[in-house]
Amino acid sequence: MEAATAAATGEDCCVKVAVHVRPLIADEKLQGCKDCVTVVPGKPQVQIGSHSFTFDHVYGSTGSPSSAMFGECVASLVDGLFQGYNATVLAYGQTGSGKTYTMGTGFKDDYQGGIIPQVMSVLFDKIEILKHQSEFQLHVSFIEILKEEVRDLLDPSFLNKPETANGHAGKVNVPGKPPIQIRETSNGVITLAGSTEVSVTTLKEMAACLEQGSLSRATGSTNMNNQSSRSHAIFTITLEQMRKLNSSSEIGANDTMNEEYLCAKLHLVDLAGSERAKRTGSDGLRFKEGVHINKGLLALGNVISALGDEKKRKEGAHVPYRDSKLTRLLQDSLGGNSRTVMIACISPADINAEETLNTLKYANRARNIQNKPVVNRDPMSSEMLKMRQQLEYLQAELCARSGGSSEEVQVLKERIAWLEAANEDLCRELHEYRTRSPVSVIDHCEKDAYDDSTCNVKTDGLKRGLPITAPDYPMSETTGDSREIEEVAKEWEHTLLQNSMDRELHELNKRLEQKESEMKLFGISDAETLKQHFGRKIMELEDEKRAVQRERDRLLAEVENLAANSDGQTHKSEDIHAQKLKALESQILDLKKKQESQVQLLKQKQKSDEAAKRLQDEIQSIKAQKVDFCTLQMHN
Numbered sequence: 039m040e041a042a043t044a045a046a047t048g049e050d051c052c053v054k055v056a057v058h059v060r061p062l063i064a065d066e067k068l069q070g071c072k073d074c075v076t077v078v079p080g081k082p083q084v085q086i087g088s089h090s091f092t093f094d095h096v097y098g099s100t101g102s103p104s105s106a107m108f109g110e111c112v113a114s115l116v117d118g119l120f121q122g123y124n125a126t127v128l129a130y131g132q133t134g135s136g137k138t139y140t141m142g143t144g145f146k147d148d149y150q151g152g153i154i155p156q157v158m159s160v161l162f163d164k165i166e167i168l169k170h171q172s173e174f175q176l177h178v179s180f181i182e183i184l185k186e187e188v189r190d191l192l193d194p195s196f197l198n199k200p201e202t203a204n205g206h207a208g209k210v211n212v213p214g215k216p217p218i219q220i221r222e223t224s225n226g227v228i229t230l231a232g233s234t235e236v237s238v239t240t241l242k243e244m245a246a247c248l249e250q251g252s253l254s255r256a257t258g259s260t261n262m263n264n265q266s267s268r269s270h271a272i273f274t275i276t277l278e279q280m281r282k283l284n285s286s287s288e289i290g291a292n293d294t295m296n297e298e299y300l301c302a303k304l305h306l307v308d309l310a311g312s313e314r315a316k317r318t319g320s321d322g323l324r325f326k327e328g329v330h331i332n333k334g335l336l337a338l339g340n341v342i343s344a345l346g347d348e349k350k351r352k353e354g355a356h357v358p359y360r361d362s363k364l365t366r367l368l369q370d371s372l373g374g375n376s377r378t379v380m381i382a383c384i385s386p387a388d389i390n391a392e393e394t395l396n397t398l399k400y401a402n403r404a405r406n407i408q409n410k411p412v413v414n415r416d417p418m419s420s421e422m423l424k425m426r427q428q429l430e431y432l433q434a435e436l437c438a439r440s441g442g443s444s445e446e447v448q449v450l451k452e453r454i455a456w457l458e459a460a461n462e463d464l465c466r467e468l469h470e471y472r473t474r475s476p477v478s479v480i481d482h483c484e485k486d487a488y489d490d491s492t493c494n495v496k497t498d499g500l501k502r503g504l505p506i507t508a509p510d511y512p513m514s515e516t517t518g519d520s521r522e523i524e525e526v527a528k529e530w531e532h533t534l535l536q537n538s539m540d541r542e543l544h545e546l547n548k549r550l551e552q553k554e555s556e557m558k559l560f561g562i563s564d565a566e567t568l569k570q571h572f573g574r575k576i577m578e579l580e581d582e583k584r585a586v587q588r589e590r591d592r593l594l595a596e597v598e599n600l601a602a603n604s605d606g607q608t609h610k611s612e613d614i615h616a617q618k619l620k621a622l623e624s625q626i627l628d629l630k631k632k633q634e635s636q637v638q639l640l641k642q643k644q645k646s647d648e649a650a651k652r653l654q655d656e657i658q659s660i661k662a663q664k665v666d667f668c669t670l671q672m673h674n
């Protein structure tokens with residue numbers, strides 16, 4: 039639960055102080071006490087001796103009737119609970135001054151006229167009225183601080199215990215039960231860990247809790263009060279509500295949007311009375327109790343002094359809340375997040391004049407205490423409230439604008455509709471392109487390239503499809519929608535360009551691979567070997583040719599010699615030689631042919647060398663192109 043911030047009315051408000059003057063009681067009358075307190079008629083002013091004090095209200099002994107106290111001082115606090123404000127009603131005064139009577143925790147006399155019973159009855163009346171617009175949950179706790187120990191008055195294990203030796207009706211701490219601890223949450227809220235919180239749904243149930251706790255409370259008889267409260271008692275009502283917001287705040291259709299969770303606490307405090315041991319006649323246990331009571335009240339007095347002194351407050355003086363459990367528990371009620379009313383109970387008897395004056399001085403100082411009550415709303419509710427307020431503000435602004443220039447709104451609406459339609463078309467187109475296979479996209483792109491235009495030209499065409507500068511609206515007014523369309527077109531253009539470049543790069547790689555494999559065939563080392571091989575072959579053929587020519591010359595010379603020597607034999611050997619010569623000539627012819635084919639091979643080799651060189655040059659240029667493309671892709 040979060041205390042709502044200033045936005046949720048973090049008002050500064052002073053502790054309200056009312057004085058309740060009880061009538062002289064039988065004992066005092068018996069003692070012949072005189073009335074020493076005067077209430078100025080029609081004014082909330084009290085005079086005692088030479089001292090005069092003005093308060094917010096004065097009840098009893100000819101001041102306002104006591105019956106008016108609830109309506110004037112407490113009813114507004116109960117109302118505030120329903121708005122999420124914490125509240126405290128604190129009864130302060132000397133022993134026997136009427137605190138228990140005023141608060142209505144005594145279950146004697148006319149206790150129904152006390153504040154707590156009236157609070158309970160008004161609370162349930164209000165819940166009955168509001169139950170149709172809110173869901174409520176009520177819890178009560180009832181604790182007492184006795185001798186600096188916090189005790190749970192609603193602990194079921196305290197019930198039906200026999201009266202103990204010290205005279206405290208039925209209260210024994212259960213062994214093993216952890217003591218109640220006062221804790222402070224991270225946002226400064228004081229809580230009681232370990233106290234019983236009883237969930238109640240009816241007035242009867244709540245009254246039963248009050249009765250049970252009151253009967254369990256430590257009381258004892260003193261000279262000044264035969265049923266004196268020996269402890270400070272705090273009856274706390276916690277009201278949780280899930281409030282449905284009224285129609286003026288209704289915005290969303292969602293129910294949770296129209297609900298807020300509020301939680302507020304009302305502390306009803308009946309303090310033990312200050313006492314003087316001499317006058318109360320207390321000794322032993324009562325004396326010890328009195329010491330503790332006075333210690334707690336002294337700490338309370340110091341806190342009131344620190345908070346009530348404007349100078350000290352401005353100087354940021356330390357407030358000794360931690361000096362006692364009472365002040366620690368009342369930290370929020372005094373100077374914190376609570377609307378607080380202090381009821382100073384006084385006896386009019388002159389015998390009590392000194393204590394009465396002290397009480398009035400304290401009460402007067404308490405009037406200067408400034409509290410800061412805030413609505414206790416849970417963080418989610420706060421957030422929703424903020425959002426709701428923001429939404430209301432925006433709706434109001436929209437209404438104001440549309441009221442101011444309906445024409446402008448109409449034009450804007452048309453423009454939005456047109457942009458939405460254009461956007462839809464583009465999205466559809468984009469979707470179609472995306473669903474195509476990458477190859478078909480490239481093909482599409484290449485087809486465009488073949489038509490003497492590039493992919494970029496195509497995407498420009500896509501952009502052209504969008505009349506970004508609509509005739510009615512200047513370019514500077516381009517809205518989010520048209521920007522979106524442009525971005526889609528750009529993205530598309532980029533994709534196509536990318537695809538085209540990828541494709542070209544792929545082609546280049548393929549060509550490069552092919553050329554490199556060709557180059558392997560015409561490797562430099564293989565070419566050299568081939569050259570040497572052919573060279574050798576030609577040399578061999580040359581040698582062979584020369585040998586055959588020599589043989590032919592020899593044979594011709596032989597033929598000429600034989601012709602000169604004999605005719606018969608000459609004819610025979612002439613034939614033989616002629617045949618040999620013929621064979622040699624055909625051999626020479628063969629060799630010549632071989633030589634020619636070798637020359638042809640050499641020429642081819644030369645051509646191959648040249649082709650290899652060209653290939654190498656081409657590879658170099660392809661590699662250079664590839665580098666250029668890669669650089670271009672990186673830039674894209």
Ligand SMILES: Nc1ncnc2c1ncn2[C@@H]1O[C@H](COP(=O)(O)OP(=O)(O)OP(=O)(O)O)[C@@H](O)[C@H]1O
Nearest residue numbers: 060133134135136137138139147263266267310311
């Ligand atoms: N306004 C009143 N009208 C009539 N009787 C009253 C009124 N206030 C108190 N009394 C009576 O005065 C006596 C003391 O009152 P009460 O017990 O309420 O005092 P107290 O301040 O609670 O005392 P303590 O601090 O010792 O508990 C009771 O008998 C009570 O009935």
